[in-house]
Amino acid sequence: MSIILGVDPGSRITGFGFIKYDNGRVQHLDHGVINVSSIESFSERISIIGQEIKKLIQSAKPQIISIEKIFLGKNADSAFKLGHARGIIIYEAELAKLQIFEYSTRLVKKGVTGRGEATKEEVQSALNHLLKIKIGTKIDASDALALAYYQTLQMELQQRLQGLKDQRITKLSSRSYL
Numbered sequence: 001m002s003i004i005l006g007v008d009p010g011s012r013i014t015g016f017g018f019i020k021y022d023n024g025r026v027q028h029l030d031h032g033v034i035n036v037s038s039i040e041s042f043s044e045r046i047s048i049i050g051q052e053i054k055k056l057i058q059s060a061k062p063q064i065i066s067i068e069k070i071f072l073g074k075n076a077d078s079a080f081k082l083g084h085a086r087g088i089i090i091y092e093a094e095l096a097k098l099q100i101f102e103y104s105t106r107l108v109k110k111g112v113t114g115r116g117e118a119t120k121e122e123v124q125s126a127l128n129h130l131l132k133i134k135i136g137t138k139i140d141a142s143d144a145l146a147l148a149y150y151q152t153l154q155m156e157l158q159q160r161l162q163g164l165k166d167q168r169i170t171k172l173s174s175r176s177y178l
Helices: 042-060 076-095 105-113 120-131 139-173
Strands: 002-008 013-022 025-035 064-068 099-103
Touching: 002 042, 002 139, 013 042, 013 139, 025 042, 025 120, 025 139, 042 076, 064 076, 064 139, 076 099, 099 105, 099 139, 105 120, 105 139, 120 139
Parallel strands: 002 064, 064 099
Antiparallel strands: 002 013, 013 025
């Protein structure tokens, strides 16, 4: 059984989502946002994001964090600020000894909806259906849940591949070569 924390980092709004993965079963635990957009000081916003992520990790006790990879859009300043937010989140995850996985937005969208160019609303709709929940209007929270859900898909794939590998080894070791 694993608890996965998905995080959609932002320097003003950071989304988070928790999913429990247990032997192929996926269960939504919680989701929300850390909204520091009303705070003018960038360093204070980053500090609060770090404190809130630490509290979330301490309360839910995840083993894994799935975080969005940085992307360079049209505004380099925004990318740098996003990098700072990611840095404080990864720092807190490392301190808590979580396994850290990073995925691109396009890859997560493709995994959740089947289309890498899916809109945020399409991802949210797919998650509402897959997790049997109503996320509401928190797009940043649904992006974070998508990251956590995508991690469960990767874990399932690894389990299947390991099973195939084990079957092949068993098959080879049962052959007699005399």
